[in-house]
Amino acid sequence: MATAALLKKPVKLALVQLASGSDKTRNLTHARELVHTAAAGGANIVVLPECFNSPYGCDHFPTYAETLLPSPPSATQSPSFHALAAMAAETKTYLIGGSIPELDPSTKKYYNTSLTFSPAGKLVATHRKVHLFDIDIPGKIRFQESEILSPGNKISIVDLPEYGKIAVAICYDIRFPELAMVAARKGCFALVYPGAFNLTTGPLHWKLQGQARALDNQVYVALCSPARDMDAGYHAWGHSLVCDPMARVMVEAGEGEEVVYAELKNEGIEEARTGIPIYEQRRFDVYPDVSQGECRFEDAV
Numbered sequence: 001m002a003t004a005a006l007l008k009k010p011v012k013l014a015l016v017q018l019a020s021g022s023d024k025t026r027n028l029t030h031a032r033e034l035v036h037t038a039a040a041g042g043a044n045i046v047v048l049p050e051c052f053n054s055p056y057g058c059d060h061f062p063t064y065a066e067t068l069l070p071s072p073p074s075a076t077q078s079p080s081f082h083a084l085a086a087m088a089a090e091t092k093t094y095l096i097g098g099s100i101p102e103l104d105p106s107t108k109k110y111y112n113t114s115l116t117f118s119p120a121g122k123l124v125a126t127h128r129k130v131h132l133f134d135i136d137i138p139g140k141i142r143f144q145e146s147e148i149l150s151p152g153n154k155i156s157i158v159d160l161p162e163y164g165k166i167a168v169a170i171c172y173d174i175r176f177p178e179l180a181m182v183a184a185r186k187g188c189f190a191l192v193y194p195g196a197f198n199l200t201t202g203p204l205h206w207k208l209q210g211q212a213r214a215l216d217n218q219v220y221v222a223l224c225s226p227a228r229d230m231d232a233g234y235h236a237w238g239h240s241l242v243c244d245p246m247a248r249v250m251v252e253a254g255e256g257e258e259v260v261y262a263e264l265k266n267e268g269i270e271e272a273r274t275g276i277p278i279y280e281q282r283r284f285d286v287y288p289d290v291s292q293g294e295c296r297f298e299d300a301v
């Protein structure tokens with residue numbers, strides 16, 4: 001049985017595996033160059049990595065944090081907001097602006113926040129990382145985002161009127177299948193995760209998580225990492241990739257700076273859902289449908 005079209009027409013997605021450093025102004029300028037490269041390559045949706053405007057690390061969040069409220073912020077409050085809006089408008093692309101450290105001036109709380117802009121340069125979505133990256137693998141890596149950051153509190157579904165709906169979440173959020181499942185069951189054709197796995201968790205879980213969320217939900221899944229920099233405090237895994245709804249890896253970057261592309265089509269979703277019709281075979285008489293429970297799609301006040 002054919003499924004309703006989740007994706008209204010084919011869309012070309014580009015992942016910009018950006019090499020950023022400690023100079024924010026340079027990071028923004030460099031991101032702009034590569035967003036233009038991606039658009040020249042035919043991309044309609046362009047994705048930047050987690051913390052694309054700063055080094056990734058708890059020590060850096062306060063130094064690089066920008067204020068997004070009141071909205072829209074001034075150029076002084078948030079140069080990254082203004083740079084992203086301009087990049088989207090210049091290239092006429094949907095731009096998922098990776099993430100940036102954010103400071104809420106009213107609460108003095110810090111967040112890891114992703115901003116999505118329309119081809120007109122308008123902000124269409126904000127996602128604050130819901131699941132903070134707190135891990136401790138002895139002898140390998142200890143990272144405690146919660147020592148500095150506060151978590152977001154919603155699932156972020158973005159309607160791109162020409163194409164359909166996508167969900168945006170950040171890195172560690174991918175490890176929580178419930179978020180992906182809810183977004184997919186609410187009709188998203190793709191789940192997009194700016195992320196920055198590392199040299200311990202990257203080889204173990206990066207691709208596996210991408211394929212798992214695609215397989216569970218029969219949607220496209222995109223993960224966009226920073227390029228690896230062995231001189232930085234945090235060594236990003238790289239390997240930005242896109243999985244199709246059959247969980248095949250369509251494209252995968254290496255470790256260095258690179259732009260990779262994938263064409264997403266409704267046929268890809270239909271192939272998976274018609275051939276393996278789990279959407280019609282679920283047993284909500286045996287277990288609950290998490291997407292019908294109490295979910296939050298708006299920021300709590």
Ligand SMILES: NC(=O)CC(=O)C(=O)O
Pocket residue numbers: 132133170171172173175195196197198201202205
């Ligand atoms: N950086 C993250 O948020 C997550 C990560 O590196 C991992 O889950 O592994």
